[in-house]
Amino acid sequence: MAGLILIAAIALFSLWMVFIYNRLVRLRNDVGSAWSQIDVQLKRRHDLIPNLVAAVKGYMDFERDTLERVVSARAAAAAAVGIHEKAVSEGRLTRAIDGLFMVMENYPVLKSSENVMHLQEELVSTENRIAFARQFYNDLVANLRTKLEVFPDTIIASLFSFRSAEYFSAGEEDMALPSAGLSMRRND
Amino acid sequence: MPLTFIDIERQKSWRISALFLLLTALYFVFAFVVVQLVVCFIPGFSAIHGSFLVVQDLKYLAVIGLSALSIASVHFLTSGLIAVRQVIEQTGAKDPDPEDGIHRQLMNIAEEIRIASGGRKRIRCMVIPTLSANALAVADLRGEAVIAITEGLLSRLTRPQIEAVMAHEAYHVLSGDCLETSLATSFFGMYASALDRLKSEIAEEPRAWPIAAIFWVLVKFATVVNMFISREREYRADAGAVRVTRNPLALAEALDIIGKRWSGTGLISDGLEMLCISGPRVSDHDESEGWWDDLMSTHPPIGKRIAVLLGMAHVSASILAKKETAKPAAQTDPAEPLYYALDPDNVWLGPFRVAELAAFPWFSPKTWMSTEAGGRAARASALGISDTLFGGRGQAEGHADMSCPSCRQPLAMVPYERTTIFQCAFCGGTLVENDKLQRVLARNEGDCSERIISLVRAVTADNQRSLAIRRLRQLDRRKEPPTLCPKCGRSMFRAFYSYAYLLEIDKCGICGVTWFDPDELEMLRCIIENRITPGTSVS
Numbered sequence: 001m002a003g004l005i006l007i008a009a010i011a012l013f014s015l016w017m018v019f020i021y022n023r024l025v026r027l028r029n030d031v032g033s034a035w036s037q038i039d040v041q042l043k044r045r046h047d048l049i050p051n052l053v054a055a056v057k058g059y060m061d062f063e064r065d066t067l068e069r070v071v072s073a074r075a076a077a078a079a080a081v082g083i084h085e086k087a088v089s090e091g092r093l094t095r096a097i098d099g100l101f102m103v104m105e106n107y108p109v110l111k112s113s114e115n116v117m118h119l120q121e122e123l124v125s126t127e128n129r130i131a132f133a134r135q136f137y138n139d140l141v142a143n144l145r146t147k148l149e150v151f152p153d154t155i156i157a158s159l160f161s162f163r164s165a166e167y168f169s170a171g172e173e174d175m176a177l178p179s180a181g182l183s184m185r186r187n188d
Numbered sequence: 189m190p191l192t193f194i195d196i197e198r199q200k201s202w203r204i205s206a207l208f209l210l211l212t213a214l215y216f217v218f219a220f221v222v223v224q225l226v227v228c229f230i231p232g233f234s235a236i237h238g239s240f241l242v243v244q245d246l247k248y249l250a251v252i253g254l255s256a257l258s259i260a261s262v263h264f265l266t267s268g269l270i271a272v273r274q275v276i277e278q279t280g281a282k283d284p285d286p287e288d289g290i291h292r293q294l295m296n297i298a299e300e301i302r303i304a305s306g307g308r309k310r311i312r313c314m315v316i317p318t319l320s321a322n323a324l325a326v327a328d329l330r331g332e333a334v335i336a337i338t339e340g341l342l343s344r345l346t347r348p349q350i351e352a353v354m355a356h357e358a359y360h361v362l363s364g365d366c367l368e369t370s371l372a373t374s375f376f377g378m379y380a381s382a383l384d385r386l387k388s389e390i391a392e393e394p395r396a397w398p399i400a401a402i403f404w405v406l407v408k409f410a411t412v413v414n415m416f417i418s419r420e421r422e423y424r425a426d427a428g429a430v431r432v433t434r435n436p437l438a439l440a441e442a443l444d445i446i447g448k449r450w451s452g453t454g455l456i457s458d459g460l461e462m463l464c465i466s467g468p469r470v471s472d473h474d475e476s477e478g479w480w481d482d483l484m485s486t487h488p489p490i491g492k493r494i495a496v497l498l499g500m501a502h503v504s505a506s507i508l509a510k511k512e513t514a515k516p517a518a519q520t521d522p523a524e525p526l527y528y529a530l531d532p533d534n535v536w537l538g539p540f541r542v543a544e545l546a547a548f549p550w551f552s553p554k555t556w557m558s559t560e561a562g563g564r565a566a567r568a569s570a571l572g573i574s575d576t577l578f579g580g581r582g583q584a585e586g587h588a589d590m591s592c593p594s595c596r597q598p599l600a601m602v603p604y605e606r607t608t609i610f611q612c613a614f615c616g617g618t619l620v621e622n623d624k625l626q627r628v629l630a631r632n633e634g635d636c637s638e639r640i641i642s643l644v645r646a647v648t649a650d651n652q653r654s655l656a657i658r659r660l661r662q663l664d665r666r667k668e669p670p671t672l673c674p675k676c677g678r679s680m681f682r683a684f685y686s687y688a689y690l691l692e693i694d695k696c697g698i699c700g701v702t703w704f705d706p707d708e709l710e711m712l713r714c715i716i717e718n719r720i721t722p723g724t725s726v727s
Contacts, residue, residue, distance in 0.1 A: 037307060092237070108525035109559060112542055114603055117289060126294035132304035132432070 018078045019130045021155045027144045031165045034137040035083075038168060040089060042077070047096070049074045050128060052119040059107055066103050068120075096125065132164040134168050141165045197250030203368045207413075211375055214409065215263075216256035218402075223252055255681050263375065268329035271374035273458065275326040281314040281336040290342060290627070291315060298335070301358045303433045311335055311361055313354070316340065317626040319716065321449035324463040325357035326370045333361045343605075343630040344445055352429050352439035356465060359428030361684065369462040376410035379403040394436070396626050411483050419488040422465075424492055430500055437507075441499035444508045447490040462486050530565070532554040542602065551613075590674045592617055593694075593703060599674060606633035616706040619674055622695075625702055629713055636714035644691075644711045644720055652691040675699040689715045 002079050055068055073096040078091040101120070109115045148157045156162075267274075284291035298313040308321065314336040316322075321341040329334040335357040343349065360366040382388070383403040389394050430436045446466045461467045467487045498505055526539030532550050536558075545568075556570045590599045592612035599610040599619055607627055610619040618634050620628050636644075670679035673696035680694040680703060691712050694703040704712070 034306075036305060041303075111605070116291070117606070120294070121289065121293055121296065125300060128297075128300045128351070131509050132300055135350050135434075136306055138302060179556075 017156060020153050021160065022161050024144075024147060024153065024157060024160075027140070028162065028165075031137070031140045031144050033166075034133065034140050035165075038130065038133045038137055042086070042124055043132055045093070045123070045126045045130065046074060046078050048119065048123050052100075052116070052123055055113070055116050055119055056104065056107075056110060059110055065095075065101050066100050070100050083168060087168050090130070094130075097123065097127065101177055138167050138169070141167055201204035204371060207371055207375065208260065208369065208624070210266055210413070212256055212260040212411075215259045216253060218405075219256050219259075221254045223248060234654060251457070264371075265329070267374040268371055268589050270622055272326050272330075272332045272334050272368045274374060275324070275336075275463065276314065276334065277372075278460065279316045279324075279336060280318075281316045281334070284313060285316050285607075285624075287608065287698075288624075288627070290631070293340065293347065293355075294302035294337065294350065297347070297354050300351065301354050303356060304355070305362055309362060313337070317623065319450075319626060319630050323357055323446075323465045324460065325360045325366045326373075326463050327366045328359055328370060328374075329367075333366065335361070340449065340630045341446065343627065344449070345442055346438070348433070348435055348438035349442040350447070352433050352435060353442050353465060353567035355432040356425045356439065359425040359434075360421070363428065364422070365425075366463075372410070372413045373460060376406045376413055379406045380410070384408055407539065419486065420494065422488050423496065424583050426497060430497065436497040437503060440494045440501065441508060442695050443490055443494050443497070447494075466490060475675065525559060528558045528563075529558070529568075553599045591618070593671045593674055593680075594705070604628060609633075617711050618704040620702050620704065620709070622700040622702060627718055628709070634711060636717065639654055640707065640714050641708060641718075641720075644714050647711065648690045650721065651692065655684075655690065670694075671703060673701065674703065675700060675701055685712055691715060 049070060052057070053071060057067060070093075073089070073093040077086070077093045080086045080089040101124075104110055104116075141164075146166050147153050148162055189416060196520065243257075262618065277359055284294050286292055286295070294313055294315070298311065302310060309331075309335045312335070316336050316338045318338050319340040320338050321344060323335065323337040323341060325333065325335045332681055335354060337350070337357075346352065357366075360369075363673065386396055386400045386403060390400060426439060429439055433439070442465070455459055494508070495505070498507075519576075526541060527545060528536050528538030529545060529551065531537050531564070551568070556565045557568050558565045590610060594617060598613075600613050601608050602611045605628070607624055609624070609628060611617070656680075671694045672683065673676065673680050676696065676699050678696065678698055680696045682692050682694050685691050685693055691708065691713065693708060693712070694705075696703075
């Protein structure tokens, strides 16, 4: 009888372990796929910037500094490895692009160029996509971290050496929603 | 509280089963009444079966129950599967035009919202070509979901505001409550417009009566179902939108704009009310609170929704009033840049918009221009604006065969408020494709000038007089040579834009284009924007 109870207990325990393990794996994969979404959008941004710079360069001869800042920030961001380094350099790039958009407001002639307007819209959209993808990723990371730290999940996590994921944030100055305030407002 | 939209989507709603039961009950009662009438009024029936009441016979009840269940299942499945298509057909919604700047922006926003919600569900976005301001979401049992936004709303909102409206509608879709309302609409509400059509045909076709009676019952049922659609869902969707965009102020501003505009009464059928961001029907219940109003209305008072959102943004309501008063000044802002140009007599003229410059016969890529009075001058080609104007002339875009009906000069493709129109470089006449007409009219370039306003008053008064004379003399139309369509070369018909806006324009019935003689497009925009009717003054 005691043997039967023991076997039942072991079976229940292993079922429970499988359940927790699977849940952790699912969460880890969700975080991974959310990260790849950010990566896709960052890549898209890196591809768009040279086009925009080339399109506006002719009109903005006096703003060489602003343009160079964007170009060098892009180069640094493209070369960055690791989540934290990427977050910091991408934050810098976001601010450089915002600066460029602000300067562009002073050149009404740019607004008549459908090409520039198109590139600016694409870039604004990409900025928003990065912001949303990051928001979603960070939500999932928070979820994973909670699961890894609460009892009893933490036992399974340490047993199978699940590692926590890193938040995608570049520090306080970049925590505000980027670009929403600088997007192309037409009516006000 | 769910952490992500994925969790919300996983929650299934019991209300859909309730709707199915309601539908079955409805058909059961209907079949019951029919069978009872047959038993009572067809002689011989009761004699055979020995009873006047169907209820006493379980056999009848089983047959009625089974047939009600099967009819309800067919209705449920067909309506549920075609809900999206039905709404698209009824509203005339179209896919966004990728060539159009503002539509491309809408497509981008739809993609952003998809990413914000975890990217699980692709929601199609569409545009309803009307000047009214509203947005709606619809989903069906196949899993297809559409968010449609009217051209009028699209052209009045800023990017963050469109984002907020899209997030609101996306929340409806992802939380599943859109499916319930879509099904309810498809089961009952959809028949409102069909009933209207039938009513007009009934005089000629008396056999349509029974169908009209069924439709009438279904439409009345829509009112009952409305009672079960909670006003809370709009508050929840507003909150969901704020959680995605983190921008409550933008949604408050958007609702303010929607609340103050024509929200599509008469155009968007009453049956679709549940799907819209703001009810198109004008009803006292919508703007008041209390249990009876809660029961009768599907949307909470828009003022209260705005108040909640402003509370989240920690700002007072006066900020919306400030924005509203600041608008006219902002409208004169160079949404499109203005230029000064040096004419052949060496006199600086201006400022002009690009489209206006195109009307000067002497304007060429070599014309000296400046962006400000007395500013640095540059050749038009150096400023990069002439490419769009002259590129359209002749070879480019494959429109070399289109020429102005009065000057016989090739029409140039001109950018106009983020879309394109064809304009004669010499007389300023404009050709607009009919599917772009509503956008061109909706996108406001600024206040109309005094000259246009005076012209509008004179022309509409004149047109009203001549219309009255024509009617009294029973003449069909004025005899004047018709304008030939620039696209197909056939005669266009000259008619009023509508009897509310008495301005004559030329339309081609074959290729779906409208030709505006010089000033006519501005006049029409001015009439619509200021609602000028003969005898009224402009504020």
